[in-house]
Each structure stands twice: as C-alpha cells, then as structure tokens.
Amino acid sequence: MRHLISILLENETGALSRVVGMFSQRGYNIETITAAPTENPHMSRITISTIGDDVDLEQIKKQIHKLINVHTVSTLEDGKSENTIELELIFLKVKANNNAARENVKRIADIFDAKIVDLTPEVYTVCLSAGRNKINRLMKAMQESAEILETVRSGVVAISRGSKALGHK
Numbered sequence: 034m035r036h037l038i039s040i041l042l043e044n045e046t047g048a049l050s051r052v053v054g055m056f057s058q059r060g061y062n063i064e065t066i067t068a069a070p071t072e073n074p075h076m077s078r079i080t081i082s083t084i085g086d087d088v089d090l091e092q093i094k095k096q097i098h099k100l101i102n103v104h105t106v107s108t109l110e111d112g113k114s115e116n117t118i119e120l121e122l123i124f125l126k127v128k129a130n131n132n133a134a135r136e137n138v139k140r141i142a143d144i145f146d147a148k149i150v151d152l153t154p155e156v157y158t159v160c161l162s163a164g165r166n167k168i169n170r171l172m173k174a175m176q177e178s179a180e181i182l183e184t185v186r187s188g189v190v191a192i193s194r195g196s197k198a199l200g201h202k
Contacts, residue, residue: 036090037109037191040079041200043102044070051100065188082189105200109191116194122162122187128180129157137178145171
C-alpha cells in the first residue's frame with residue numbers, strides 16, 4: 034500500500050540525509066521525495082511516498098521521530114482521499130519534427146490541460162501539474178503517439194485540506 038509521510042524538520046545541513054539514511058538502513062524504499070523550506074526559513078518540509086503495510090508505516094514514523102532536528106511527522110491519506118490535496122509536476126520533452134507530430138502533441142496537451150512550455154522546430158516540451166494518475170495517463174498517451182526524449186517528474190507534494198496544519202495544534 035502506498036503511504037504519504039510529511040515531515041517538518043529544522044532546515045540544517047544533513048537533516049535530509051539523516052531521513053533518507055534511516056529509510057536505507059531499515060530497508061524501506063522511497064518512491065518519491067520532495068523537500069523545501071516552509072514559510073519559516075529555519076524549517077523544511079519533506080514529503081515522502083513509500084510502499085508498505087500499516088506496520089511498516091508505524092515503524093517508519095517511530096524511527097523518523099527519533100532523528101535529531103525532526104519536529105513533526107504526519108501521514109497524509111493517499112491522493113484518493115478527499116482530505117488530501119496531492120500534486121506532482123512533470124516535464125515531457127517529445128519529438129515534434131513535422132506538422133503532424135506537432136499537431137498530435139498539441140492535441141494531447143490540450144486534452145490533459147498541459148502546457149507547451151518550450152518549442153523548437155524538432156522538439157516540444159510539455160508541462161503538467163496534476164495528480165499522479167493524470168500524469169501517468171498523459172505519459173501513456175504521449176508514448177503512444179510521439180517519441181519521448183526526456184521525462185522529469187518532481188515527486189509528490191501533498192497537504193491536508195481544511196484548517197489542520199503540520200506543526201500547528
């Protein structure tokens with residue numbers, strides 16, 4: 034089962050490395066990871082998606098809590114929940130070296146509400162911010178109709194809906 038873990042920690046050298054090291058040492062896999070400073074420049078928020086059962090999730094949370102610089106650890110419900118907003122960003126660089134290919138890429142981008150953010154006579158770069166299911170569908174549609182030259186995905190960022198906020202009571 035896929036889990037989203039949100040961690041609030043001090044923005045200090047090595048803090049992210051300790052979190053990643055804990056996963057590695059205990060044999061847990063990180064599917065995606067994003068990290069950035071918060072509204073408080075002394076704090077960072079890390080969002081990790083990982084696969085495991087509920088026992089694994091509890092063990093991961095306990096081990097993360099033990100790390101220095103960690104203030105809060107919380108699980109967010111997977112993106113299927115109405116209690117969580119989850120987005121990912123993707124750039125797809127695709128071959129578009131003739132009119133038919135360019136029209137095809139533009140049509141698919143329009144269907145998915147993606148944007149063409151760069152273009153040359155040979156290549157279009159498409160960008161989409163969406164949930165992972167929509168991103169996966171865009172990738173599949175592009176693979177079926179164009180040659181994908183490069184893919185860059187950001188990893189999941191997620192936040193709970195409503196007034197609940199990580200690190201605040």
